Amino acid sequence: MTIQETLSRHLQIALKNLLGDELPASYRTNVEVAQDLRYGDYQSNAAMALARQIKKNPRSLAEDIVRSLGELPEAETEIAGPGFINFRVRPSFFAQTLFSMLRDPRLGVAVTEHPKTIVIDFSAPNVAKPMHIGHIRSTIIGDTLARIARFMGNNVITDNHIGDWGTQFGMILWGWKHKLQPDLLEKDPIATLLQVYKDVNALCKEQPDVLEECKAELVKLQSGDDENLEIWKRCIRLTKIGLEKIYSRLDIHFDYWLGESFYNDALAPLVQNLIDTGIARESDGAICVFSDGFHRPQQDPFLVSKDGQWLPVPAIIRKADGGFLYATTDLATLDYRINHFHADSIWYVVGAAQDKHFKQIFDVQRMRGINGDFRHVAFGSILGKDRRPFKTRDGETVNLQDVIDEAIERAGRVVREKNPTLPQEEQKSIAQAVGIGAIKFAELSQNRLSDYIFDWDKMLALTGDTAPYLQNSFVRVCSIFRKTNTNFESISTDAPPVLHHEAELQLARLLVRFGEVVPAILDDCRPNLLASYLYDLARSFHSFYEACPVLRSEGSERESRLVLCALTARVLKQGMSLLGITLPERM
């Protein structure tokens, strides 16, 4: 049980004893982490919240609650301001909590009470196109959520829903047949396919007959032409090889790669079923589902202005020409995940711009009577310095591969400068960990919903609130354990540590909070809470490191400090692994 839970339980019992039937049945309260240490470690505003309901003065209600709480073994209580109840945790209780954390492989993080099967859909690049900067948010946030959900004891299935069936294949097929240079394809398949696509795209603008030929190739593919299917399959294979290279550098792995094409055969029956059940109907030649407005009880459907009047915007599931769309595939995908994977939860890590799309398809599922924890885990856009969607000067997007290369290159320069005596191989792996860590941490420390301004120097920064800062704190701990010839994984003591120094206490305060922070992340899918916690922990460790010598201290003080170091190392290691960031032992 976390300290927060322990104190919350005391509070709830005290309220029940004090108020009995007067306590509103639905009323539940927890103590919260205090914003400022001056007010203690945890606080409750129950007195202020309840005072009005039961017609009492908040201040005197607080006094009654504190009296009902009595003398707690874990914390001192006091009343402040208009009726806050502040809890100052006793150092002895911090020490005791650390002592039990030391023997807990999960470091105080409880497994979830109700494990679920969660499908997480993220990254989803297109075939024959390289990943660009726009894929970074989905890829990194999705991977982290998967790691955390798994650590919490859920059955997590990651699925890369690649775009392997788009209209771009008309041009690629035409280009493959007329423009392809096989030797280049061997060297860098994705770049070559992209070049083919770009060339043909440009050509189509000049020569309408080429465009017609491209469309014909697409129709041939869709109707099952053997030659085109064969080329299409090779494109997918080649793209996957290229993508896997990036994913493995990022240490990101998928359980499945079920792209759009996987659902082709399910689309026609799905649409027919929706027509038969009266959920979908024809409109202007297209088959549409008009939302029942479930997601917005204020009965405000999405509106579009058409011929001077306002009409609700439907989810179109079959075009007038008989073709299927994004929404159709996504509905089929939802069905598959529910029926085949038995998913309780399906999370889509996709940009905020697609908010309406997900509201619509989740709505269609509800109209069919299919309910579940469907979440659109949205994130903001990446903007340029002009606050417009980010492009390079020549209008190109930034290639993800280039970002990774640049990050590792920059980190490598710093490693060589700071630690020239390390063996080449180790320098290389440190540069890798630091560079990629910097990219991931920069992404994960932001609130996912805010837009952010892309800036090489910021994304690849190596000082301040960054991955290397956290990595460095781990390196410092490792260095201490190297000198004692012990291991932070196996250290044990007979008694709880003693915490005298303010820096020791502050470090303890943060360490015990790990078990409170991790489960809270999934409430709202906000990995930045973990990133910010780990940064605070590292900062607190650095202060402790300066203020409290470990190896030069003696007796129980030394032993206690080693316990603090060991737990810091273990929390950092576990926490950073949830963020997917590697910790080097030296740097």
Added chain:
RNA sequence: GGCCUCGUAGUUCAAUGGAUAGAACGGCCCUCUCCUAAAGGGCAAAUACAGGUUCGAUUCCUGUCGGGGCUACCA
């Protein structure tokens, strides 16, 4: 036009309705005979505007101004 979303130090970002709004970068001062200075300790600096709800609002509601997005046959 309608809907969604954002507006916080010079800059880039934080902040479950709580007390004196946190960081980082940049700026200005300090600290390596001492476990890794990729570090530590200081100083200056911000809630777009106007109302409302509340004991209490950066947070919730309304309006104004400003940025971004979506607005039926792309994904």
